[in-house]
Amino acid sequence: MKKLLFIGLLFIGLNLTAQTDSRIYDIINAVSAERIESDITTLANFGTRHTLSDTISETRGIGAARRWIKSEFDKISADCSNCLNVFYQKDLVKKGENQRIVKDVWVVNVVAIQKGTKYPNRYIIMSGDIDSRVSDPTDFESDSPGANDNASGMAGTIEAARVLSKYKFESSVIYLGLSGEEQGLFGGKGLAAFAKEKGWDIIGIINNDMIGNIKGVDGVVSNRDFRIFSEPVPPTETERQRRARRFYGGEVDGISRQLARYVHKTTKTYMPEMNPTMIYRLDRFGRGGHHRPFNDAGYAGIRIMESHENYTQQHQDIRVENGIAYGDVLEHVNFEYAKKLTAVNAINLASIAWAPPAPETVEIGGIVEPSAKLKWNKVDGARGYKIYWRETTSPTWDNSRYVGDLTEATLDGIVIDNYFFGVASVGADGHESMVVFPNKIFR
Numbered sequence: 001m002k003k004l005l006f007i008g009l010l011f012i013g014l015n016l017t018a019q020t021d022s023r024i025y026d027i028i029n030a031v032s033a034e035r036i037e038s039d040i041t042t043l044a045n046f047g048t049r050h051t052l053s054d055t056i057s058e059t060r061g062i063g064a065a066r067r068w069i070k071s072e073f074d075k076i077s078a079d080c081s082n083c084l085n086v087f088y089q090k091d092l093v094k095k096g097e098n099q100r101i102v103k104d105v106w107v108v109n110v111v112a113i114q115k116g117t118k119y120p121n122r123y124i125i126m127s128g129d130i131d132s133r134v135s136d137p138t139d140f141e142s143d144s145p146g147a148n149d150n151a152s153g154m155a156g157t158i159e160a161a162r163v164l165s166k167y168k169f170e171s172s173v174i175y176l177g178l179s180g181e182e183q184g185l186f187g188g189k190g191l192a193a194f195a196k197e198k199g200w201d202i203i204g205i206i207n208n209d210m211i212g213n214i215k216g217v218d219g220v221v222s223n224r225d226f227r228i229f230s231e232p233v234p235p236t237e238t239e240r241q242r243r244a245r246r247f248y249g250g251e252v253d254g255i256s257r258q259l260a261r262y263v264h265k266t267t268k269t270y271m272p273e274m275n276p277t278m279i280y281r282l283d284r285f286g287r288g289g290h291h292r293p294f295n296d297a298g299y300a301g302i303r304i305m306e307s308h309e310n311y312t313q314q315h316q317d318i319r320v321e322n323g324i325a326y327g328d329v330l331e332h333v334n335f336e337y338a339k340k341l342t343a344v345n346a347i348n349l350a351s352i353a354w355a356p357p358a359p360e361t362v363e364i365g366g367i368v369e370p371s372a373k374l375k376w377n378k379v380d381g382a383r384g385y386k387i388y389w390r391e392t393t394s395p396t397w398d399n400s401r402y403v404g405d406l407t408e409a410t411l412d413g414i415v416i417d418n419y420f421f422g423v424a425s426v427g428a429d430g431h432e433s434m435v436v437f438p439n440k441i442f443r
């Protein structure tokens, strides 16, 4: 009997570290390519969703598009006993703010919040964009279906809401449609400021921008590859923090990078058929996306995106030139692939929203000693903690040790100089918080 009990406990211990919550597989299976196809088609059929386009028509322009998105979130909410709080968040952007704002415009985002049961003020966000554009960024009248850029990200966000609204989470989940992206990232800027003003504790934003193209302009075809963009350290860090990095490390361990590693790991664990590539940069070379304004405000934020882009199918007037069909039209979107990347988002939102908060303070010691030492603060709701470490040249947290409900641990024989370290909280179901890079030194 005693022996059996011991084995039972051992299995609980294993479960805590293996992350095998079967609900995660249910979530992957519940994501529907058919519904994503239907939603991308609806969005593309609004003709144009340019930020400056018509807002009165019921069938064409960004007004009709955002009202439809809101009505979809309202429907999802009605299906889960009003589990979503759905509203518009808007800011007036004045003509001349930049060259792409050729008249005054209300930049209107659609927000759907699924309140957390235990930590209602902690938020993990998934976003896509409402707006689209053609060759001339100020052309708000020509047909601009924006099927991949970015009806795919918007449809994925709506579908994630459908699937996840069937569950209850400890932290809040926000499904977010942002506008004004192509005109200068205005929607993200507005929403980040709104979040600051409300005092929201944002865990991070997973921004989806173009998750539907599998055929690269260079001929590479893959329905398994995707990219996770993240900046190395927050632009809001202080001069003191910057100087400390020279001596204690952290050049590639900012909060957005930890979110990128989290998504990479969750994908590898539950969807091993996928090939996520972490790209160690804010975004594509010189280009923008809606996670950036959140980064600017000091929040963790990453961009999820296809790996193989086709530049003849983004930001283009619909036309045929030299035998090439230009334009971001429905025919080029692979809905099964958009489904996979939507599932990647959904399982990460769920894992993070089911996990306890990360420790706020992680201290590291072990200078001129043979073993590294870590201390952290106790987290309400954490069943235990996991110490992670990796070689300094590795992009992923390759080594880990679950240490149970302690607030300090020594890694015997692991010399502090030769690795980077971090600590995560582990919840009752084995879901883990983001890894926290040490933010204090002790001797």
Ligand SMILES: [Zn+2]
Pocket (backbone or CB within 6 Å): 149, 182, 314, 315
């Ligand atoms: Zn774009």
